[in-house]
Amino acid sequence: MFIFWLLLTTVAVLYGQSLLFKRLVFKNLTYRREFRRKTCFRGDEVELVETLENNKRFPVPWLRVESLLSANLGFRKSENFDVSKGSLFQNHRSFFSLAGYTRITRTHHLTPTRRGCYKLDTVTLTGGDLLGNAQRHMQLPLQSELIVYPRPAEVPFHELPSRSWQGDYSIRRFIVPDPFVIVGAREYQAGDSMKQVNWKASARTGELMVHQYDFTADRCLMVIVNVEDVEGMWRSVSNESLIEKGIEWAAGAAEAAISQGMEVGFAANMPLRTESGSVRIDADRGHEHLLMLYEAMARLELDRTEPMLSLLEREIRIGYANRDVLVISAYWNEELEAAAQALRLLGNSVTAWQLTEERDEQSPNRKERSA
Structure with missing residues (x-):
């Protein structure tokens, strides 16, 4: 009988504590x-x-x-x-x-x-x-x-676009006239303001002359990343590590340029998370803008929104000038080169950095053309 009551009491205690803990555990x-x-x-x-x-x-x-x-x-x-x-x-x-x-x-x-x-x-x-x-x-x-x-790749500032596929030659890049630095005089041209007239030089030569301003490094860089890991890719990226490398090179280029006071913009034929269209951020400068670029790159989805050629054609239609355009892509063909040439005719320089499987983290495989 004692054993019976012991067992009954044990069962009751176990059942009671089970109900109690189950009821109060989350209270x-x-x-x-x-x-x-x-x-x-x-x-x-x-x-x-x-x-x-x-x-x-x-x-x-x-x-x-x-x-x-x-x-x-x-x-x-x-x-x-x-x-x-x-x-x-x-x-x-x-x-x-x-x-x-x-x-x-x-x-x-x-x-x-x-x-x-x-x-x-x-x-x-x-x-x-x-x-x-x-x-x-x-x-x-x-x-x-x-x-x-993305962890920015090491991109020394002097390695930003500056050479040509056509051969090595000096070019003037990122140039805009600085109205505070006068280096001489030149003949008047249509569109020049009367405020630019150099009256002493005009009186000396007998012709209307205007100030010749120096050029300063008011630089603007547009970084464009191509998600297509092979030519003719439809939508899915098969070599994700290669495109991730390209995004890190874009982050490194943006960091190097903004640290020197340049304006930097960014575009890619990829969408941001929860969005559907290609990402594009207008050029600006400063640390806050760099953080905004980093965040956009962090939120990129590795899906193709449009062919790279379509993106470059839209850049042509925007019609900007006096910019350096850096294209980071796993391939380069005649169609992309034709679009790049159209951007050059607008007064820009265009450089392509080609991504490869090589594990050289210090310098990209560059195919460069500048004008």
Whole structure:
């Protein structure tokens, strides 16, 4: 009889604690997960912070926290969590045990291996009784986002467009007249302002003469990236690493130019995430503009929105002049060269850097034409 009542009492206690823990495990329990930083470059180490708070007297004997993250986020090894990694995603699981009125903050160190935009969407909490027989699940939305910039390739400023496929020769690049630097006089031409008239030179020569201004380096660079990894590509990119390399060269060129006070614009036959058309950012200068370019490059999707020829033809229709146009592409053909020549006729220089499989990270395989 004693054994019967002992068994009955044991069953009642186990059943009671199961109901109690199942009912109270999520009461006054808060959970937060966020990236310590909002932006970083590919390869930088970032901290992911979890904060769990039990705002009640009743303890939480065990709690499992699970979420699905991109496989491009590489975690350090730790005793407090487990990662099951696939080719595209990884399942991240953390384990906690909390006494009453306790807060636990746990920091995970991770390294993004690829540029992109990584969001923390939802997390699933699982808790239960002391023996783990009764379980409850709760899903929470998360808002944190990490924008991973492409790591800019090392592009020395003097290696920006300056040579020609037709042979090496000196050219005058990025030139605009500076009204504060007068170097001489020349004959009047249609369109010259009367404010430019050099009256002393006109009286001396007997002809209308105007000031000859010097040229200064008010530079403007337009960087264009072609997502087509082979000539004739339809939509899908087969060699993603090659195009990623091109994006990093574009970031390096933009960084080198803006650091010297130049204006830089960017275009690509790729869409930004959640958009459908080709990306295009007008030229501007300054650190804030550089960060905007980095973010646009981070959000690029490796899908072709239009042929590269169509993009260059649109640049021709815009009709700008006095710019250096840098095209980063895995191939170059007669059609692209004809479009480049049309841009040169507008008063621009055009240079192509051709991407190859070679693992030379210090200098691109350049095919250059300038005018």
